[in-house]
Amino acid sequence: MIALSLAEIAEVVGGQTHDIPDPSVQVTGSVVRDSREVEPGSLFVAFVGEHVDGHDFAEAVVEAGAVALLASRPVGVPAIVVDDVQSALGALARHVVRRLGATLVALTGSAGKTSTKDLIAQVLARKAPTVFTPGSLNNEIGLPLTALSATAETRFLVLEMGARGIGHIRYLADLTPPKVGLVLNVGTAHIGEFGGREQIAQAKGELVEALPSVEDGGVAVLNADDPLVRAMASRTKAKVILFGESGEADVRAENVRLTDSGQPAFSLHTPSGCSEVTMRLYGEHHVSNALAAAAVAHELGMSADEIATALSEAGSLSRWRMEVTERPDGVTIVNDAYNANPESMRAALRALAAMGRERRTWAVLGKMAELGDEALAEHDAVGRLAVRLNVGKLVAVGGREASWLQLGAYNEGSWGEESVHVSDAQAAVDLLRSELRPGDVVLVKASRSVGLESVAQALIETGAEGEVAAR
Known part of the structure; x- marks a missing residue:
């Protein structure tokens, strides 16, 4: 952040200074909400969450180098106290951007x-x-x-x-x-x-x-x-x-x-x-x-x-977004498990089809969240698209929405063992560990709440351990 004194910050956010011997002291480091990210000169923003109260870390962050806290109550260490921490954070950002x-x-x-x-x-x-x-x-x-x-x-x-x-x-x-x-x-x-x-x-x-x-x-x-x-x-x-x-x-x-x-x-x-x-x-x-x-x-x-x-x-800077890992045995893992919606799911399936033109392909898919009344139709459509793109095998992971993915594939003509519905991530890992062979391409994708990145990580670690033998 551009250097600002605690007095300046207090004025910008409409806060009161508490336990600050010298209000002219400047924040010269980062503004953070995670106590693990504090560095000398930081301003620590103390949010109250469902499970963690940032105010509880007051002494620890000051010992780590924080100049002060932006807080909603006095905490016995230097702090700028405001009525609403989120609004104060926004006001500070607006002020800094304008400068x-x-x-x-x-x-x-x-x-x-x-x-x-x-x-x-x-x-x-x-x-x-x-x-x-x-x-x-x-x-x-x-x-x-x-x-x-x-x-x-x-x-x-x-x-x-x-x-x-x-x-x-x-x-x-x-x-x-x-x-x-x-x-x-x-x-x-x-x-x-x-x-x-x-x-x-x-x-x-x-x-x-x-x-x-x-x-x-x-x-x-x-x-x-x-x-x-x-x-x-x-x-x-x-x-x-x-x-x-x-x-x-x-x-x-x-x-x-x-x-x-x-x-x-x-x-x-x-x-x-x-x-x-x-x-x-x-x-x-x-x-x-x-x-x-x-x-x-x-x-x-x-x-x-x-x-x-x-x-x-340019490369990919953010994790779990079409993150491609080539295993030593020739299996390619495409970890796109950060999030999913119908548009990104279709794009990922088309990318899988392109990557696997001469290779066997797997689509390990889970729920797309927050689709409301469109959920059934959209999951069904994704399952059907997997078949139309000639994806080798669809593994639908999870509950009701995953069953809709698999049903869409089945109704499109994916019979026998070309599509399967499994209960959870571990079941998907067990299936893939037993059936993957060198040269296969595996796409893993679902909404963030499903946590399918664990499937991708397990498969990457399996390859590193050499557990999958060529068949």
């Missing part, structure tokens, strides 16, 4: 946010110091913490914004007002909470409504291939730039193809020129993510060649 000289880029969408954010960050880092959201910390706590990690040297601040209802993105954009706003897509993630795709579009479009005008440098980057996103052009005062495979897109891809290993390649076309891209990531769905990143980078002054080089060298 920074950085260009703030915000993005949202139903699928692909984290992968695209990672691409944008890696591309912009070629131009100037860049700070970006770690993982998927895209809510009212994670977003201000990320913003507060920027320093005086930061030139680009890339923030992922998530939403579970109308008004959420408006709130986040008020905390950290963006200059460039990117909307990737409008899908069915969290449709059970929103009530329909039109409501999701309304919520995602709050980002472009928050942008400054063309005259003030605002830029809305919109997906030309998604009608609900493209329609958001009428909701913003900012300059609009379109990306996609549509011929009308300002930044577009032509000659899209996949390498033999399932990595996308394409010709990148921007208003400033054209260049070739071959990505290190897996799956054709990353083409749209790459185009979104390219559009942002183009608007921020990068050439087509610079963008293409950066995209071609």
Whole structure:
């Protein structure tokens, strides 16, 4: 964070100082909520959770080097006490962002946010110091913490914004007002909470409504291939730039193809020129993510060649998102178990099919959460798609929703042992350990609550131990 005194922070957040001998002492380190992340000069934010109260760590974090706590009650060590810690954290982030000289880029969408954010960050880092959201910390706590990690040297601040209802993105954009706003897509993630795709579009479009005008440098980057996103052009005062495979897109891809290993390649076309891209990531769905990143980078002054080089060298920065591990015995594990919705599930299955053109493929899938009344139809559709893509074997893991996946596959023609429903992750591991053979490709994917990353990890460890013999 940029250096601020405890007195300044107290004024910004409307708090009272307690047990602070010298209010001129500055916070020069990070702002953190996890006591394990405290470093000399930190400000520790004491949240009260269901199982843990941050105030209980007061003495420990000060001993570890924290200058003070942002707390909701006095704790006997230096603290700035406020009525609402979350609101105070947001106010501090808003203040710091306004003082920074950085260009703030915000993005949202139903699928692909984290992968695209990672691409944008890696591309912009070629131009100037860049700070970006770690993982998927895209809510009212994670977003201000990320913003507060920027320093005086930061030139680009890339923030992922998530939403579970109308008004959420408006709130986040008020905390950290963006200059460039990117909307990737409008899908069915969290449709059970929103009530329909039109409501999701309304919520995602709050980002472009928050942008400054063309005259003030605002830029809305919109997906030309998604009608609900493209329609958001009428909701913003900012300059609009379109990306996609549509011929009308300002930044577009032509000659899209996949390498033999399932990595996308394409010709990148921007208003400033054209260049070739071959990505290190897996799956054709990353083409749209790459185009979104390219559009942002183009608007921020990068050439087509610079963008293409950066995209071609970019890797995956966030865990369990199409994370590919090659075992010594030739088995490939694709760990995409961080989360799942119908759009990302379809994209992952298509990537699996591309990676396994000449190999036997396995799809180990679990529940997609928060789909409401659409849950049965969406799980059934994913099961059917696995069959249509000629996935060798579907392993549906878990309860009711997993049974719908398997039933969809069965009704599509996956009979015999081509699809199976197992009760839990351990049952899936046991099955795969007994049946995998060298050269197989295994995709593991489900909503975060299912915890299928344990399946991927167990299979990776099995390969390292040499437990799977060639047959």
